[in-house]
Amino acid sequence: MASPKAAFNEDKVALLIGCLVFVLALGKMVGLDMMGWVVRVGMWVDNPLTAWKAATWKWLPGWGSLLLSYAIITAMMAVGIKLIKGNVANFVRGFTIIFFMAIACYTIGANAYIAANPTQLAKQGIPWALGLSTEAGLIVALVVGILVGNITPKFAESLREACRPELFVKIAIVIMGAELGVKAADAAGFAGHIIFRGLCAIVEAYLLYWCVVYYVARKYFKFNKEWAAPLASGISICGVSAAIATGGAIRARPVVPIMVSSLVVVFTCIEMLILPFVAQQFLSTEPLVAGAWMGLAVKSDGGAIASGAITESLILAKMAGQGINWEPGWIVMVTTTVKIFIDVFIGVWALVLAYVWTAKFDKTRGERTMTWGDVMDRFPRFVLGYIGTFLILLFMCLSSPELHKLGKSLSGTINGFRVLFFLMTFFTIGVVSNFRKLREEGIGRLAVVYVVCLFGFIIWVGLFISYAFFHGMTPPVIGG
Template sequence: MSTKSTFNEDKVALLIGSVIFLLALFKVGNLDLLGWVVKTGIWVDNPLKAWAPAAKGLMPGWASALVTYAVLTTILSCGIKLLGGNVGRFIGAFTVVFFVAFLCYMLGANAYIAASPNQIAKFGIPWAMGLSTEAGLIIALVTGILISNFAPGLADNLRDACRPELFVKIAIVIMGAELGVKAADAAGFAGHVIFRGLCAIVEAYLIYWAVVYYVARNYFKFNKEWAAPLASGISICGVSAAIATGAAIRSRPVVPIMVSSLVVVFTCIEMLVLPFVAQYFLAGEPMVAGGWMGLAVKSDGGAIASGQITESLILAKAAAAGVKWAPGWVLMVTTTVKIFIDVFIGVWSLLLAWLWTAKFDKSGGDRTMGWTDVWARFPRFVLGYLITFLILLFICLQSPNLHAIGKSLAGTLNGFRTIFFLLTFFTIGMVSNFRKLLEEGIGRLAIVYIVCLFGFIIWVGLFISWLFFHGMTPPLLN
């Protein structure tokens, strides 16, 4: 007789993410246990050159990819076992999912698609779309959608490995460590820039979230289960915030998945449009432009890529006019704003867990709800995210040597985060059958997204960035 598993995806994600993080920590003791993980870089004429292990020279790129597949399959199979799933079916399906998604990311890393304007000369190409290697995430999403809608039989056969929520929750736990290093980097920057960035995102949060939630509830008649993840996805940090919010309020899995699909699509549109708008209208306000990218573009990679493209465009335009600003500052503003936005995911999840427990879902009856009830609802993977963030921040602030080790450690973890986000986007596509999604209301959801994003979020973000960064410019080069 089988017994119901006491593990859920939150706990398994926390466990797997923590194991990967703890193995990475051995690098502080000069022992690299994860240097085999594959990383995909930009390539021009030979796609195999895109692959390389995190530890340079450890093994060929193709071998690194195979080792990564083998280890992740083993780790995730243990997680599936804890969840009470069929391990054999998972391994078979995951093998297909991993390599198809991996090939999608490799295609997106082609220089003509991924290279930024300042990398064109380096790769010897005449032009590039400048989408960064995260274009591979878009290709993975689209490929998954095509399979789900035009080959539903194949999608059903791969269903055992289509666990986007599990994948993204593991990625979020790992992402905390990277942000801890970035926050330590920010400690060395001009303090007033960082303070302005913090003020900007707090103000943006309070406006964005409330307005999106109000519009979704009152004008489009979505219930709370839909309105909250949508508000977080649009106003905070896209996929990560939507998943964390869905977990905090215990929404059905389809809710954050649908919101995440929209986030990815609209992030791509913003990346292609906003940097050129910023170059045209904000050429004299580069720091405003950088802050705007951080506040308006919802995914981490999309925002950073947009900040890099914007900086390249504006600095090139300024240089043509005889003004040579130091590089890195525009991107620093984008990154700083984005760091604070990401960190706030944990705080917001806790607040929403309390709010839903106390106000909307009093499953315990009329008794007074306490922090025990909030803790029962609080997403465990967000706890892992906060802990990994604080540990890496503490390590990096101890000494320059430990800071350098922390950066190297975060670079290795970034390989895992990228892979888990890749698996997330591909499997989101795989479960996005449009006929079923239309029945769930994704059409109305997309209209809310369009109205809120282009109706006020982009422009409020621009105003707030102007408010806090107006008049600031990067240092001039000698």
């Protein structure tokens, strides 16, 4: 890996590749669909081959979309590895194995019996499902990666050059900004007071969350600043994305955000399996409180929104049995709105932490006065890409209905890239997670901090804040 002073490092390569994907996708503005070949993995019941489909090139068969995605993404990544002076041949060999193993894992997780939520059972023609969403494939990838890394260490070592979870997730975050820009524009069309309440809720919740988690990790579990900051961001702001951004801002060792990310994935699944049913039982008369709670408590975008969808289906079904028929979509809208503001907060918080660490904790510059140049040198460049793609799509979608429709189409296409890079992130996190080394680094104590803070504090404060801002608000009644 190149040093921070080199022309390119992983941070800058992530910005370059993420922005390249985004710029090529903008070809839709002049009628050129240059990214419609990217593979998307959907639910399947009997034949896993039917899960693969091209994003918009409907004439391209699923297997063709998969192979073309592999070839083009590998070429992009090989250029990036060349720029940071890595071994391109070793990278391509390892990346080929990682890509197809990860796709296999995601395809398994996308089986309808695993992925379908209660609103999708009839469409899939199945009587039951675990309801984990297709993001269950990320968990399968993580588990398989862990098995590879710990049971076959020599094989894992052969993949080392291609095991770059930080690079993969940073590219995904740059791309994710475009998707969130579209969602933010959608939210702008809803009642303004819901948007305002969602913004107030996340500011109040996450300033409390971060400080308390950081304090608990430092005071009671004796973690140093390098560990406590990414852990606080991962638990309090938005899981993997926040942990990676914080790690970049404070220049933590790669193992730090990787270990936090592993915990985020596991606990997101646990929350998805529990919280929607708790909300149905106790918050059925406060549906928007339930929706906000999912956004504040569940730590991944897909997991939170899936939890909001499950919560909505459970609450609407229960209230329909009592003769109250609310319009669908509002509970999920509140979940999504809260989550959008949380995601935007990642970039803001990364800049704040870059400033604090440069001014207060970084001793490498001696006693001279800190400048904003020092802050920007530490600030993770990929977050600039995330903010840039977010703002471009937001302003584009707010400009006119036609551009809004085009922006949605563009975002839907490149979302396939985000999923693929997140998938490879989780698989390679598993591969590099050597349990013996993780125990030496203290993963057991990390998990205890996570459990104590999440279930002892964050979930309940999130519920209180959701209630404070959304109490008494209900969706419109159908036909009312």
